[in-house]
Amino acid sequence: MTLTRDDWKARAAALKPETRMFIDGEFVDALSGATFPTINPATGEVVAEVARGTAADVDRAVASAKRAFRDGRWSRLDPRDRMTVLSRFADLIEANAESFALLDTLDMGKPISDMLNIDVPGSVSNIRFFAEVVDKTEGAVTNTTASALHYILRQPLGVCGIVVPWNYPLMMAAWKLGPALAAGNSVVLKPAEQSPLSALLLAKLFMEAGGPAGILNVVTGFGEETGKPLALHMDVDKIGFTGSGEVGKLMLIYAGQSNMKRVTNECGGKSPQVILADCEDLDTAAATAVSAIYGNQGEVCSAGSRLLVERPIYDAFIEKFTEVAKTAHQPGDPLDPATTMGPLVTPEQQDRVLRYIDIGQKEGANLAFGGAVPAGLNAGCYVEPTLFTNVANSMRIAQEEIFGPVASVIPVDNVDHAISVANDTIYGLAASIWTSNVKTAHRFARDIEAGIVWVNAYEAGDATTPWGGFKQSGNGRDKCLEALSQYSQTKSVWIDLR
Numbered sequence: 001m002t003l004t005r006d007d008w009k010a011r012a013a014a015l016k017p018e019t020r021m022f023i024d025g026e027f028v029d030a031l032s033g034a035t036f037p038t039i040n041p042a043t044g045e046v047v048a049e050v051a052r053g054t055a056a057d058v059d060r061a062v063a064s065a066k067r068a069f070r071d072g073r074w075s076r077l078d079p080r081d082r083m084t085v086l087s088r089f090a091d092l093i094e095a096n097a098e099s100f101a102l103l104d105t106l107d108m109g110k111p112i113s114d115m116l117n118i119d120v121p122g123s124v125s126n127i128r129f130f131a132e133v134v135d136k137t138e139g140a141v142t143n144t145t146a147s148a149l150h151y152i153l154r155q156p157l158g159v160c161g162i163v164v165p166w167n168y169p170l171m172m173a174a175w176k177l178g179p180a181l182a183a184g185n186s187v188v189l190k191p192a193e194q195s196p197l198s199a200l201l202l203a204k205l206f207m208e209a210g211g212p213a214g215i216l217n218v219v220t221g222f223g224e225e226t227g228k229p230l231a232l233h234m235d236v237d238k239i240g241f242t243g244s245g246e247v248g249k250l251m252l253i254y255a256g257q258s259n260m261k262r263v264t265n266e267c268g269g270k271s272p273q274v275i276l277a278d279c280e281d282l283d284t285a286a287a288t289a290v291s292a293i294y295g296n297q298g299e300v301c302s303a304g305s306r307l308l309v310e311r312p313i314y315d316a317f318i319e320k321f322t323e324v325a326k327t328a329h330q331p332g333d334p335l336d337p338a339t340t341m342g343p344l345v346t347p348e349q350q351d352r353v354l355r356y357i358d359i360g361q362k363e364g365a366n367l368a369f370g371g372a373v374p375a376g377l378n379a380g381c382y383v384e385p386t387l388f389t390n391v392a393n394s395m396r397i398a399q400e401e402i403f404g405p406v407a408s409v410i411p412v413d414n415v416d417h418a419i420s421v422a423n424d425t426i427y428g429l430a431a432s433i434w435t436s437n438v439k440t441a442h443r444f445a446r447d448i449e450a451g452i453v454w455v456n457a458y459e460a461g462d463a464t465t466p467w468g469g470f471k472q473s474g475n476g477r478d479k480c481l482e483a484l485s486q487y488s489q490t491k492s493v494w495i496d497l498r
């Protein structure tokens with residue numbers, strides 16, 4: 001049955017989400033009893049009052065995770081059994097797709113169709129991928145001297161703190177839970193304060209799937225009050241972080257101030273989309289470029305926010321881009337399945353984006369379209385899809401992560417010029433090039449400073465494709481087998497045979 005906007009509204013009105021933290025296999029209030037509201041950015045209404053954790057709650061969660069890790073209920077469980085639990089976990093997430101869709105849409109404003117078509121399937125396939133590899137990874141025997149046997153074991157790290165942002169609440173958690181749990185770790189998950197509800201449903205489903213108590217704990221609350229004590233905790237062995245560069249840098253400091261825990265950071269970006277004059281299909285390039293910046297309201301780490309267009313096709317590309325943008329991502333009620341763009345996550349984020357639009361105009365860029373709060377949508381945190389043309393790469397709108405639906409077009413002379421402009425940023429998450437020349441494509445892929453490169457595509461990939469950045473976009477890799485190795489460590493074992 002295809003649900004209508006009225007159906008979703010009725011379900012939203014009847015929703016009774018879990019709002020307590022999940023520690024040691026049960027839902028519990030914060031020790032202080034405090035709560036905080038999570039607000040629907042489409043309406044300004046309170047969705048739920050959620051437990052507001054502090055260091056004391058983090059201590060409880062970490063103690064439970066450590067106890068569970070040490071007694072081997074998960075870390076030494078037969079790999080086939082761990083695999084079965086994780087496969088069931090993926091099935092249950094899939095079976096609860098509508099609940100997850102509703103929770104994240106109400107919390108952070110993403111279109112409900114995006115949840116059903118992108119976030120939930122992306123989360124399920126990621127957990128399945130890691131479920132499947134549990135008993136297919138191997139250690140090694142090295143070719144050392146004949147008088148000894150030397151082997152390398154791959155073992156879990158212990159307690160992993162996972163701290164995630166609000167832009168893909170379910171999916172960012174799933175991307176990290178997959179490898180962390182598959183490797184045999186215990187986890188304390190800290191969702192963003194703007195979007196805590198789906199993480200609590202995840203914890204419940206992990207237990208329903210047969211996951212033991214203490215292996216997946218969820219602590220809700222603010223960054224300073226829960227994320228920080230988690231990252232400073234002496235019994236946490238790793239922080240898997242996705243969020244802003246500012247907080248990513250703090251995570252490294254917290255690790256240094258505590259126990260030298262491992263930190264993998266997945267942070268922001270200012271990703272270039274290069275469109276060359278020899279692009280075979282400018283219509284597809286323009287349509288893809290529109291989604292690459294306006295999809296998920298532009299609140300995407302890999303958003304293609306800088307469009308580097310070769311001069312001979314500059315005007316033609318902007319014309320096509322503008323034509324598609326008029327219809328492809330237009331703001332509306334995120335509970336309407338036809339909506340392709342929701343509100344921004346909070347009034348603060350809306351202010352930030354509007355401020356950048358003001359900065360762009362003051363810097364002398366040409367505001368080609370958008371730039372305002374859409375008419376009739378004043379109750380929510382909406383901003384129109386916005387395009388600046390004739391942007392110089394030195395402008396703040398071309399250098400800083402806006403994290404909203406704002407694209408900047410920069411004219412370039414040729415591919416070499418495009419590469420030098422593309423690389424002229426502190427970030428290095430993703431990049432794309434549209435060209436029909438195979439050599440140009442490979443040279444671009446070789447020389448671009450980015451962890452993810454698309455040729456004649458954008459945002460393509462699946463659980464097998466590594467996700468992570470160069471430079472200040474971070475040092476970790478989500479998805480793929482490399483993620484599994486980042487949640488495990490090697491042990492070198494030498495046996496004397498003499």
Ligand code: NAD
Nearest residue numbers: 164165166191192222223227228243244247266267268301
């Ligand atoms: P944020 O850094 O403000 O918050 C992320 C998480 O960190 C939240 O859970 C928050 O509560 C917590 N936090 C905040 N301050 C903290 C502190 N002092 N100590 C410990 N934890 C703290 O980021 P955000 O605004 O939620 O998310 C947007 C950012 O995330 C953007 O920069 C975006 O590019 C990035 N992001 C990156 C990826 C990627 O894969 N590279 C994916 C999604 C989002």
